Amino acid sequence: MPDASHPSSGRARELLPTASPAETLASVRALLRPHRALALGGFAVMVGATAVGLLTQPLLGHIVDLVAGRHDAAALTLPVLLLALVAVVQGAATTGGLALTSRLGETVLAQLRERFLERALELPQERLEAAGSGDLTARVTGDVARVAEAVRTALPELARSLLAIVLTLGALALLDWRFLLAALLAVPIQAHTARWYVRNAVPLYAEQRIATGAQQQQLLDTLGGGATVRAFRLEAEHTERLSERSWAAVLLELRGVRLILRFYSRLHLAEYTGLAAVLVTGFLLVRDGSATIGTATAAALYFHSLFGPVNTALVLLDDVQSAGAGLARLVAVADLPAQPPRERADATSTDGPAVLVTGAGHAYRPGRPVLQDVDLVLRRGERVALVGASGAGKSTLAKLVAGVHRPTSGSVELFADPPPGGGPVVALVTQEVHVFAGPLAEDLRLARPGATEQELSEVLARVEALGWAEALPEGLRTVVGEGGHGLDPAQVQQLALARLILADPPIAVLDEATAEAGSAGARLLEQATARALEGRTALVVAHRLSQAATADRVLVMDGGRVVESGTHDQLRAAGGRYAALWEAWSDARTESHHRTTAPLI
Numbered sequence: 001m002p003d004a005s006h007p008s009s010g011r012a013r014e015l016l017p018t019a020s021p022a023e024t025l026a027s028v029r030a031l032l033r034p035h036r037a038l039a040l041g042g043f044a045v046m047v048g049a050t051a052v053g054l055l056t057q058p059l060l061g062h063i064v065d066l067v068a069g070r071h072d073a074a075a076l077t078l079p080v081l082l083l084a085l086v087a088v089v090q091g092a093a094t095t096g097g098l099a100l101t102s103r104l105g106e107t108v109l110a111q112l113r114e115r116f117l118e119r120a121l122e123l124p125q126e127r128l129e130a131a132g133s134g135d136l137t138a139r140v141t142g143d144v145a146r147v148a149e150a151v152r153t154a155l156p157e158l159a160r161s162l163l164a165i166v167l168t169l170g171a172l173a174l175l176d177w178r179f180l181l182a183a184l185l186a187v188p189i190q191a192h193t194a195r196w197y198v199r200n201a202v203p204l205y206a207e208q209r210i211a212t213g214a215q216q217q218q219l220l221d222t223l224g225g226g227a228t229v230r231a232f233r234l235e236a237e238h239t240e241r242l243s244e245r246s247w248a249a250v251l252l253e254l255r256g257v258r259l260i261l262r263f264y265s266r267l268h269l270a271e272y273t274g275l276a277a278v279l280v281t282g283f284l285l286v287r288d289g290s291a292t293i294g295t296a297t298a299a300a301l302y303f304h305s306l307f308g309p310v311n312t313a314l315v316l317l318d319d320v321q322s323a324g325a326g327l328a329r330l331v332a333v334a335d336l337p338a339q340p341p342r343e344r345a346d347a348t349s350t351d352g353p354a355v356l357v358t359g360a361g362h363a364y365r366p367g368r369p370v371l372q373d374v375d376l377v378l379r380r381g382e383r384v385a386l387v388g389a390s391g392a393g394k395s396t397l398a399k400l401v402a403g404v405h406r407p408t409s410g411s412v413e414l415f416a417d418p419p420p421g422g423g424p425v426v427a428l429v430t431q432e433v434h435v436f437a438g439p440l441a442e443d444l445r446l447a448r449p450g451a452t453e454q455e456l457s458e459v460l461a462r463v464e465a466l467g468w469a470e471a472l473p474e475g476l477r478t479v480v481g482e483g484g485h486g487l488d489p490a491q492v493q494q495l496a497l498a499r500l501i502l503a504d505p506p507i508a509v510l511d512e513a514t515a516e517a518g519s520a521g522a523r524l525l526e527q528a529t530a531r532a533l534e535g536r537t538a539l540v541v542a543h544r545l546s547q548a549a550t551a552d553r554v555l556v557m558d559g560g561r562v563v564e565s566g567t568h569d570q571l572r573a574a575g576g577r578y579a580a581l582w583e584a585w586s587d588a589r590t591e592s593h594h595r596t597t598a599p600l601i
């Protein structure tokens, strides 16, 4: 049955999705719902703070009227005291409102980030590979940072500015509706300016991001491939490429600066046109006696106080738009449906299958299947070896069983109980083992949290690693992995096998490095592997056919299909593909044995 629950069915290389604005909004509303009281409280305090602030202009206008009327200085006391009071109340209310909204923003962002990471870690490998881990990392770092920045500063500032604009226009209308009309004269110029800016800025910023990405990529290429660059004397060429890309980025940055400067000059033109209209209206109203000089002054001050919020809103609109794009990318991953479990606990039957693969297919790219119609049953406790030429699809099948990839057609089901400690039902050991930075013991405890030193030592002894582990400068406490003590590939494999024993899954999938046939290291690893697999159902990609010879059953793969199945002896006797592979491998082994044991003359 096709795995319809998986979104990549039929579209194997689907990139990570992006949510539509409606989906983003719905998701944010759902996140905000539990915090409704906090959101309403924050909004109410901000409205209050802005409204109180709007008392400043009429108070100043009143003072102007008092001065123009040549009242004595004592008459100024009350309005001046009121002005001070307005300043204090507005300051306190703004701080309180910002504290509430920041708390809200941070809480929602933390929840979103948590859900994003949960879902991201559940993403099937092929989707991660299709999108490139870079995209996911960019979302976790770049997008989260952009959204966080917006939540911390841009959004509250934008909300405050929009509130101030609406309330200030209302206050202007209260003074006289003609002031409002005059003020609105500036709006078409401002709207045109904003449209012009967005039309130019959006593609420019996209170009800038691409140029910065290209510059970073070149830097990574040059530094990452440092040895190759030096070996082929490519230093000059790489320096030139780097310089080309960084200049391209610089030129785009400068275009951005020029755009911003032109944007501000157009904005100022709009603002001063509006101010002139308000001043002329004030002059006319004072002349025909419909307003006092103080009222006209208050109107001009109101209009002038719009400059800041309008500029802020227009500039922040850009930030908020870009944060909105980031948010859409976060929400898209955070809202992915949780992966349905493949495991079916079936502890009652002990003779049923542990792994059932039915008609499974897999394609890394649409229309290019690398696995087709694979049926496979692994009985409990059975050890099955997968053999075949390079590219036959062995690793892909192994990863399907391990759950790293989901089949693009057919199904993979596991029938097993998790280990008593609650670890995974299936574990995969591949050639690409990641040793986490930190003490060796902590790396091992990832597989079994709370394991004692005694337990760790016992397990290391079983995989023949205790000797070298104890000889490390600080024994099991030695820092290994990134930036730590270097381990050789065989040691890393032994660690992976030790983790497997510690995690103790009922099903194990092994796809290990091709080691030199017959070498001492390979023999040691073979022993360790056999011990790590004891008591488990195992699927082993056998690069060394000696592993196939000792397996309960061998599956031969070719062109993404299982073409032979049977025991080592049966398949050899059948004289088919396995028999040919075995002959070729035995000959190669004998030859290499002779080469390594031949006396040096």
Ligand SMILES: Nc1ncnc2c1ncn2[C@@H]1O[C@H](COP(=O)(O)OP(=O)(O)OP(=O)(O)O)[C@@H](O)[C@H]1O
Residues within 6 Å of the ligand: 129, 364, 365, 370, 388, 389, 390, 391, 392, 393, 394, 395, 396, 397
């Ligand atoms: N991540 C990937 N993206 C695209 N194609 C892939 C990916 N991994 C494997 N392939 C392709 O799928 C096919 C099967 O590869 P797979 O690694 O499963 O074969 P294999 O039998 O394990 O080979 P080997 O013994 O060399 O590891 C190959 O053609 C390979 O190029």
